[in-house]
Amino acid sequence: MAPDLTVVIPTFNERGNLQPLIARLHRVLAGLAWEAIFVDDNSPDGTADALRAIGRLDPRIRCLRRVGRRGLAGACIEGMLAAQAPVVAVMDADLQHDESLLPRMLEAMSQGAELVVATRYAPGGDADGFSGWRGLGSRLATRLAQRVLKVTSSDPMSGFFMLRRDSVEQLAPKLSTQGFKILLDILATSRGRLKVTELTYSFGVRQSGDSKLDNRVLMDFLGLIVAKATGGLVSLRFLSFATVGAAGLVVHLATLRVGLAFDLRFLVAQAIATVAAMTFNYVLNNVLTYRDRRLSGWAFLRGLLAFYLICGLGAAANVGVADWAFYQTERWWLAGIAGACIGAVWNYAMSRALVWKD
Numbered sequence: 001m002a003p004d005l006t007v008v009i010p011t012f013n014e015r016g017n018l019q020p021l022i023a024r025l026h027r028v029l030a031g032l033a034w035e036a037i038f039v040d041d042n043s044p045d046g047t048a049d050a051l052r053a054i055g056r057l058d059p060r061i062r063c064l065r066r067v068g069r070r071g072l073a074g075a076c077i078e079g080m081l082a083a084q085a086p087v088v089a090v091m092d093a094d095l096q097h098d099e100s101l102l103p104r105m106l107e108a109m110s111q112g113a114e115l116v117v118a119t120r121y122a123p124g125g126d127a128d129g130f131s132g133w134r135g136l137g138s139r140l141a142t143r144l145a146q147r148v149l150k151v152t153s154s155d156p157m158s159g160f161f162m163l164r165r166d167s168v169e170q171l172a173p174k175l176s177t178q179g180f181k182i183l184l185d186i187l188a189t190s191r192g193r194l195k196v197t198e199l200t201y202s203f204g205v206r207q208s209g210d211s212k213l214d215n216r217v218l219m220d221f222l223g224l225i226v227a228k229a230t231g232g233l234v235s236l237r238f239l240s241f242a243t244v245g246a247a248g249l250v251v252h253l254a255t256l257r258v259g260l261a262f263d264l265r266f267l268v269a270q271a272i273a274t275v276a277a278m279t280f281n282y283v284l285n286n287v288l289t290y291r292d293r294r295l296s297g298w299a300f301l302r303g304l305l306a307f308y309l310i311c312g313l314g315a316a317a318n319v320g321v322a323d324w325a326f327y328q329t330e331r332w333w334l335a336g337i338a339g340a341c342i343g344a345v346w347n348y349a350m351s352r353a354l355v356w357k358d
């Protein structure tokens with residue numbers, strides 16, 4: 001018999017939480033036809049093996065095991081798409097989500113809701129399971145998301161929600177697989193077309209293991225906000241690239257100053273300063289801006305040479321545009337800014353396409 005509800009549970013190193021979670025699901029969903037799909041990103045702690053052992057005795061439990069990939073959002077999407085039931089719920093494995101809400105969420109769906117969000121931030125709910133700083137951060141992120149993305153949900157960052165599988169099938173091609181923002185993405189992408197119902201609950205304390213929300217997840221979230229706030233014009237990568245560029249200017253001037261202090265000819269000192277600044281920018285962009293696709297070994301050297309070439313052409317474009325703008329406007333500062341902007345955008349676009357290839 002096909003189940004009525006599929007519970008999708010993303011896991012990364014959650015072995016210690018599996019038994020208690022599954023026992024709780026059996027308790028609250030007794031009498032319903034349900035299945036649980038765990039989506040595990042090949043956790044080193046053996047979560048997938050533990051699930052296989054459980055699944056041998058308990059046919060409701062399945063594990064989708066992914067290799068070579070990480071990401072909460074992508075795991076949730078694949079789990080929902082693999083569901084048998086027409087209705088799917090997503091929840092965390094660490095017992096921070098109150099599973100006793102599931103039957104009420106299902107009831108809301110049968111009463112016409114198209115997306116049920118379990119919220120921590122509505123009267124009656126709380127997020128006491130977060131430590132002080134995490135709690136503040138979560139509230140701040142929630143505000144930011146509500147403002148910038150114009151979503152009205154009280155908890156758009158919730159990892160606990162329910163919707164119809166066919167809604168997911170429609171939205172899936174447009175959803176991002178990175179980071180933690182799966183519900184936020186569903187809300188923003190469906191642009192108010194899904195009828196949302198919210199149910200409040202109290203966010204518990206993680207039972208076993210550690211949170212996986214790290215700096216990378218945070219940067220990914222900020223990236224989405226910056227991109228949306230600027231209508232896709234500015235990305236977090238570009239901001240990082242531009243900041244590195246500004247730091248590079250300081251390196252350039254400092255090197256030039258030192259070179260002149262050593263009585264080098266201006267042209268020679270300027271050339272050395274330029275190479276120093278380009279090298280500095282390359283290394284820093286490799287470590288920061290493109291830390292997720294960092295180059296090393298021969299690729300690092302090849303990238304450096306390509307970067308010199310790109311920046312050289314960028315400088316030529318900079319001077320050319322500035323010269324043209326100066327004759328058009330006769331405002332030296334406007335011409336200077338125009339040249340610098342064109343140069344920066346050129347360097348960014350070309351190095352992104354040819355050096356770090358994203």
Ligand code: GDD
Nearest residue numbers: 010011012039041070071072075092093157159211212213
């Ligand atoms: N498959 C997979 N891949 N699962 C993951 C990954 C991943 O890369 N990263 C995290 N998970 C799983 C965890 O194993 C857990 O079951 C669930 O996703 C939530 O991860 P936590 O690491 O426990 O997140 P949190 O408790 O710090 O964050 C909470 O707040 C966020 C923001 O408000 C959760 O409720 C999130 O869902 C929520 O987005």
Ligand code: MN
Nearest residue numbers: 092094096206
């Ligand atoms: Mn958690």
